[in-house]
Amino acid sequence: MKITEANRTPINSLEDALNRCQELGMRVSRQRRYILELLWSNENHLSAREIYDLLNQEGKEIGHTSVYQNLEALSAGGVIECVERSDGRLYGNISDSHSHVNCLDTNQIIDLQIELPESMIKQIEAETGVSITDYRIDFFGYKNPTKAK
Ligand SMILES: [Zn+2]
Numbered sequence: 001m002k003i004t005e006a007n008r009t010p011i012n013s014l015e016d017a018l019n020r021c022q023e024l025g026m027r028v029s030r031q032r033r034y035i036l037e038l039l040w041s042n043e044n045h046l047s048a049r050e051i052y053d054l055l056n057q058e059g060k061e062i063g064h065t066s067v068y069q070n071l072e073a074l075s076a077g078g079v080i081e082c083v084e085r086s087d088g089r090l091y092g093n094i095s096d097s098h099s100h101v102n103c104l105d106t107n108q109i110i111d112l113q114i115e116l117p118e119s120m121i122k123q124i125e126a127e128t129g130v131s132i133t134d135y136r137i138d139f140f141g142y143k144n145p146t147k148a149k
Helices: 014-023 030-042 048-057 064-074 118-128
Strands: 083-085 088-092 099-103 110-113 140-143
Touching: 014 030, 030 048, 048 088, 064 083, 064 088, 083 099, 083 110, 088 110
Parallel strands: 099 140
Antiparallel strands: 083 088, 099 110
16 A cells, blocks of 8 residues: 555544545544544654553554554554664654664654755755655664763
8 A cells, every 4th residue: 555645645633544544445444543542642653562551551453463463554554664773673653754863771752853954955966867856864872872872
């Protein structure tokens, strides 16, 4: 299920996410809504396991399989973000291009909207012969600077 660039509107809220599901013809089941509500209220990048635990702690009954299947469908549809990490996948509420600050000591991922200067894009295009249409940058660092040494 791939969406073309033309009909992509940015998802900036839970409502936008639910609308995107409708546009895609995805049924918004109770479980699917639970997952979207959690991602939009939590605003962290969470693993399927964490999502399962948090929902069940809130008393929202959802099975393991349902969590995995819904995350799969939502990320395939571009409704949510899926980050591939060495230790597994993490899911976030922002599906549009954005950059990440990766904290190496806390394992936290912070979403960041950053725009490179036009001159830098031009330089990259000149060096590679590729016309740049999109980019995502990964920054790495330490929350607690003493650990950097
Ligand atoms: Zn993100």
